[in-house]
Amino acid sequence: MKNPLVRVISLIALGVTALTTSLPAKETFVMVHGATAGGWEWKRCGNFLVEDGHTVYRATLTGLGERMHLSSPDNDLQTHINDVVNLILFEDLHDIVLTGHSYGGMVITGVMDRVPERIKHVVFLDAAVPQDGQSIWDIFGGQNPTGPRFADGFMQVPWVKPGDKPPHSMKQSIKCFNQPVSYKNPAALALPVTYVAFVPKDKSAEERAKTDKSWQNAVARGWTIRTFPGGHVAQQEDPRGVATLIAESVSDQNKPVAQ
Numbered sequence: 558m559k560n561p562l563v564r565v566i567s568l569i570a571l572g573v574t575a576l577t578t579s580l581p582a583k584e585t586f587v588m589v590h591g592a593t594a595g596g597w598e599w600k601r602c603g604n605f606l607v608e609d610g611h612t613v614y615r616a617t618l619t620g621l622g623e624r625m626h627l628s629s630p631d632n633d634l635q636t637h638i639n640d641v642v643n644l645i646l647f648e649d650l651h652d653i654v655l656t657g658h659s660y661g662g663m664v665i666t667g668v669m670d671r672v673p674e675r676i677k678h679v680v681f682l683d684a685a686v687p688q689d690g691q692s693i694w695d696i697f698g699g700q701n702p703t704g705p706r707f708a709d710g711f712m713q714v715p716w717v718k719p720g721d722k723p724p725h726s727m728k729q730s731i732k733c734f735n736q737p738v739s740y741k742n743p744a745a746l747a748l749p750v751t752y753v754a755f756v757p758k759d760k761s762a763e764e765r766a767k768t769d770k771s772w773q774n775a776v777a778r779g780w781t782i783r784t785f786p787g788g789h790v791a792q793q794e795d796p797r798g799v800a801t802l803i804a805e806s807v808s809d810q811n812k813p814v815a816q
Contacts, residue, residue, distance in 0.1 A: 584654045584677075584807055585612045589641055589668075591659030591684075592733070593714050595622020597724035598658070602792045605800035614648065616641050618664070621727050630710025633732035634692070638667035645675050652677040654807050657684045658792060660733070662771065663693050666740050673744035678807045681780075682799070683755040683789055686771035689740040693733075696770050707731055750780040751806040755791045781806070 586606055590598040596615035603613040618637040620628035641664055645653065655676050657665035662684025669679060685693050706713050711728040740746075752775035756762050762784045766772050775782060785791055785802055792799040 589657040589661035593726035601796035632730040634736040656680040669745040686774040
């Protein structure tokens with residue numbers, strides 16, 4: 558006859574295993590900020606994810622944030638894609654949740670194309686969703702890079718004043734905005750992706766969907782579409798809510814949700 562103590566220990570072990578596997582999986586997030594910002598943009602949102610037990614890497618792109626000393630008109634979109642790819646490779650990250658905001662959508666698109674085998678899920682947060690061979694200016698109608706706002710090869714940030722204390726936005730090379738991205742790797746095209754549109758109170762989701770090329774591209778690819786109430790920097794306005802949203806986008810395995 559089997560020792561009763563052994564049986565009890567076995568049942569306890571099984572119970573612990575069941576409890577552990579029923580808990581939401583803890584993820585590794587790589588978060589990419591938007592134009593002119595820095596990793597600081599994700600600090601509060603990232604801290605909430607860490608409090609929930611996740612691991613968070615907040616990338617800062619070359620020439621911005623605490624890497625402002627590397628500012629150069631020669632920095633381009635490929636420079637920033639390399640930043641994130643190298644972060645993933647040198648930290649030896651696998652099964653990551655790649656998250657990008659605004660211009661960061663261009664960056665993470667290039668990262669998807671380069672290292673899809675390292676990625677578990679992708680979240681575009683009110684982010685640019687380009688077609689293969691497009692630049693961000695192609696998506697938003699293009700701009701003429703002339704005049705004082707585009708002096709010396711940079712796009713100036715008019716709301717940053719001399720003497721402002723960090724963290725704050727920085728001027729950014731024009732090449733980041735007019736360089737096209739590659740998005741044709743079959744493995745990248747097969748990745749599960751969630752597109753989140755931030756919808757301000759004075760606008761309906763239907764209105765945005767009709768005019769937003771990134772939203773339309775996401776729908777055409779069959780991505781899961783979510784909406785979140787807030788302005789374009791909702792991750793700063795409601796960091797707790799956005800942190801929860803990002804985690805849920807992965808834990809629900811990209812199942813369709815009410816918008």
